[in-house]
Each structure stands twice: as C-alpha cells, then as structure tokens.
Amino acid sequence: MNPPASSRYSGAAQGCTGAPRARRDVPLTICDSRGVSRRPARSSHRPAKAGKTRKPGKKKAGHAPRRAVRATRAPDPRPPVVAAGALCWRPGSTSDPSRIEVLLVRSARWGDWSWPKGKVAPGETLPECAVREVTEETGVRPALGLPLPSVGYRLPDGRDKTVHYWAGTPGKLVGGLSPEPVSGSAATAPGPAARAEEIAEAAWLPVREARARLTRESDLPPLEALLEHAAAGTLRTRPLIVLRHAKARSRAHWPGTEGDRPLTSVGRSQANALPGLLAVWAPEHLLTSPWARCMLTLRPYLRSRPDPDAGLEILPLLSEQGLRNDPDRVTRLLRTVLDAPEGFGGSLVCTHRPVLETVMAALAPACTPQALAGLPAANPWLGTGEALVTHVAASGRIVGVERFRGEVPGQK
Incomplete structure (x- = not known):
C-alpha cells in the first residue's frame, strides 16, 4: 500500500512554502535540495483523438522515414x-x-x-x-x-x-x-x-x-x-587599363552642360581611392576624355605622381560627343595602343559608360579565349570608378583580364 501523499513527499519537499496537496490528479510541485521548485516529468504519450484510429503497421502519408544525421564540423565563425x-x-x-x-x-x-x-x-x-x-x-x-x-x-x-x-x-x-x-x-x-x-x-x-x-x-x-x-612567350606583358569615371551628378538634376557635370561625394571618394591602385601598374600614357567627370576622376592620381602632366593626353574622341561624331576613331585608338612596339609602356584610358561598348568591342578580337571570358559583355560594362586591367603580350594579344575597384562606402 502506498503511503499518504503528505508523507510520501515530506522528505523531498523540505524548504518549500506550504504543505503539498494530496490530490493525485494534479502534478505536485517538488523542491530539490537547493529549494528550487520543479515538476515531475510529463509523459510523452498523448491519447489519440476521438474518432481517429491508425491501423497497425500503416505509416502516415506524406512523411518520409527518418535518416541518420551525419555529424559535420561546425563552421568557423572567424573570417578567413x-x-x-x-x-x-x-x-x-x-x-x-x-x-x-x-x-x-x-x-x-x-x-x-x-x-x-x-x-x-x-x-x-x-x-x-x-x-x-x-x-x-x-x-x-x-x-x-x-x-x-x-x-x-x-x-x-x-x-x-x-x-x-x-x-x-x-x-x-x-x-x-x-x-x-x-x-x-x-x-x-x-x-x-x-x-x-x-x-x-x-x-x-x-x-x-x-x-x-x-x-x-x-x-x-x-x-x-x-x-x-x-x-608560351606571354610572361612579359604591359598593362592597358580601361577606367570608367567615378560617380557623377545625375543628368536630370544638373543645370549645367553635359561636359561640366561634376562628381558626387561618393565619386570624389572613389577618385581618392585610385592613386594607390593605379600606382601598382604606373601607366605611362594617360588618355582621357576632356569632360569634367573624367578629369576629376584622374586628378588625385595625377597629383600623386612626381610630374602630374607626364604622358597625359586629353582626347575629345573619348567623350560621349566624340563617340557620336565618329565611333571608328575610338576603335582605331585602341588598336594603335595594342599594336604599340615593345617598350611602349603601360596605358590608361578614362572614358564614359556609353563609350565602353565600343572600347570592349575593340578589345575583344585581341583577347585569347581565356582572357575573353573575363571581358565585360553587357551594359553597364564597368561600375563607376572601376578599372579593367588587361595584360598585353609583345604580340599585341591580351592574355589576361582583371577588374578592380576601391572599397568606398555608398558606391553601387
């Protein structure tokens, strides 16, 4: 015979406030040796709902059998x-x-x-x-x-x-x-x-x-x-860098002329991030559109050089208006740079998004298959302030293509 509820839990209930009830249909609150209250563990068995019975051996539809979970190494939260x-x-x-x-x-x-x-x-x-x-x-x-x-x-x-x-x-x-x-x-x-x-x-x-x-x-x-x-004879190369100007003011919100449209604050930050990147290849020939947003993009890099104007050529044909006047001139310029003799040195071309389509079309025939895979193939071609670095072998073939952009908050 089981002892009364009051005596059955008397030893375990020391330290609790009040005496435990003797009702058998309600789980009693029990205190452990530290005086912390807890309840007895509930049974995991749940009675079946009325009117719903499951035949023995029949699995519930739509549920796949459980599979063993393979232990995997937790990912390292530290950055690589x-x-x-x-x-x-x-x-x-x-x-x-x-x-x-x-x-x-x-x-x-x-x-x-x-x-x-x-x-x-x-x-x-x-x-x-x-x-x-x-x-x-x-x-x-x-x-x-x-x-x-x-x-x-x-x-x-x-x-x-x-x-x-x-x-x-x-x-x-x-x-x-x-x-x-x-x-x-x-x-x-x-x-x-x-x-x-x-x-x-x-x-x-x-x-x-x-x-x-x-x-x-x-x-x-x-x-x-x-x-x-x-x-293969392609180890010694010279760089040909194509640079899209940094972020400029919106056309719709600029009251001045198209050639005078300046950079935004993000664009100025992008331009200020270029000197260290461009100094990696130190191009000797700088070919740029005369429009303000291209000149302002190059200004920090030009000022970082011992002679800011050395090798600088301001070419109207690289502007959007120059492209509209004669698109073939852009193609001929790029072809001349690619076919330059050995020892010509590195080159940089700074221009606008509408001109980039013609630039990429001029570079594509000179690319090896591997380099062609890295050449931008769709509008907008490059992001604002982004540089496409092509590596030109002595034969005039482009044997490598890379893209770089400085880390600037707010740029897209």
Whole structure:
C-alpha cells in the first residue's frame, strides 16, 4: 500500500512554502535540495483523438522515414585570412627565356621557404597588398603582371587562408636584393621594412632549385603557371587599363552642360581611392576624355605622381560627343595602343559608360579565349570608378583580364 501523499513527499519537499496537496490528479510541485521548485516529468504519450484510429503497421502519408544525421564540423565563425603576394622573376644568366630566376623568402619563425606575401590591410586592394608585402619583405618593389593561381590552406589555429598571386618583375629598388641577374643563386638580408621575427632571408634562385626548396607543395601551382607563360612567350606583358569615371551628378538634376557635370561625394571618394591602385601598374600614357567627370576622376592620381602632366593626353574622341561624331576613331585608338612596339609602356584610358561598348568591342578580337571570358559583355560594362586591367603580350594579344575597384562606402 502506498503511503499518504503528505508523507510520501515530506522528505523531498523540505524548504518549500506550504504543505503539498494530496490530490493525485494534479502534478505536485517538488523542491530539490537547493529549494528550487520543479515538476515531475510529463509523459510523452498523448491519447489519440476521438474518432481517429491508425491501423497497425500503416505509416502516415506524406512523411518520409527518418535518416541518420551525419555529424559535420561546425563552421568557423572567424573570417578567413586573405593575403596577396607575387612571384617576382627575372631572366637567368643565360639567354634562354625559360631559364629564369624567381624570388623566395625564408620565414624567421617557422624556417619555411615560400613566396613573399602578407595579409591585406583594411581598405587595401589585393594588388596594392601584393606590391607592399613584396617590397617590405625583399626590398624590391615589383611591377605586377599576369594573375597566377591562388593558394589555399588551413592555418594551425584552424582558420582558412587564401593567398592571391601575380607574376612580377623587379622594378624600383627600395633596399635588400639587387634586381639584376647574377650567375647562380643570390641570397641576402630581407627588405628594410621586414621585421626580423618575420623574414630571415630572401633569395633569387633558378627555377629548379626554387622548386626543390619550397616547403609547401601547395606553393607549386603558381610557379607552374608562371613557367607555362614563359614557355608560351606571354610572361612579359604591359598593362592597358580601361577606367570608367567615378560617380557623377545625375543628368536630370544638373543645370549645367553635359561636359561640366561634376562628381558626387561618393565619386570624389572613389577618385581618392585610385592613386594607390593605379600606382601598382604606373601607366605611362594617360588618355582621357576632356569632360569634367573624367578629369576629376584622374586628378588625385595625377597629383600623386612626381610630374602630374607626364604622358597625359586629353582626347575629345573619348567623350560621349566624340563617340557620336565618329565611333571608328575610338576603335582605331585602341588598336594603335595594342599594336604599340615593345617598350611602349603601360596605358590608361578614362572614358564614359556609353563609350565602353565600343572600347570592349575593340578589345575583344585581341583577347585569347581565356582572357575573353573575363571581358565585360553587357551594359553597364564597368561600375563607376572601376578599372579593367588587361595584360598585353609583345604580340599585341591580351592574355589576361582583371577588374578592380576601391572599397568606398555608398558606391553601387
């Protein structure tokens, strides 16, 4: 026989206020040893509704059988690490173009050999990061060329890291390594801005020796791509940059002439973000529409150069009115730039959205199939303040295409 309810819960109910009721049809409130009230667990069984019975062995229609859930790794809430670098190359000690030397660095902390690279700083584009990191770690400021395959791997702390690479030729010497080719390998101290705890050594090495010295096998794909371009004669390129002017005032709300329409506040921010990006390729020939919104877009970059007017050509044919007057002149201009002799240097063309269709049509026949896939194919072609960087080989063929735009709040 069960004891009365009052005595059955008397030990467990110490510390509760009031005595428990003896009703058996209502769950009693029970207190644990800490004086916290709780209720007995309810039964999961629910009585069937009246008039609805289920035959034994018959499954409810529309319900698939349950499957076992496979355990998966929870996604890392931390953002992945994004970095950029370059495979700087130079001709070797022989006249064979395939016998090139490449620039490697050795980590002071881990002792591994890899390509010079580093994390992207806030507000910095990937090409700007690549130039800065190579300069800091080796003392050689590279002139970026063709994009190479990216490398991805997992860091010891579990985060994913992606490194974007470009081919690069040694340009201005900041300190550290000499850009001139030497016989055999050459090693020296890192660049002056590299901290001692990061880079212990930088060295120009022949390709065969560099391949053997690389610590991670994942660093090989960029090297193999670089060698493929060298064998095809497309490794040495010059940039042809097509720039759409920054965001301008609305046509409908501007009382002045079309040629005087200025930039908005967002457009001025876009223009101010261009000097660092354009300095990566440092085009020598600047061809621009004379209309205000194009001139104002280039002004910050022009002011950042030692000689602002060097190589600047103001061409009315690149304006919207110039396109209406003679569309073929734009095509002939682009063809002349593409067919320029070796040593001509890089070029930049700043123009308007309506002119971009003619520009893209002029560039398309010169593109390799791979480059053509990256060429804009529909209106508006480029965003305001966006740059299309094409890499032109000595043959006049476009062998690479990239698009870049500075990070500016409010731009579309």
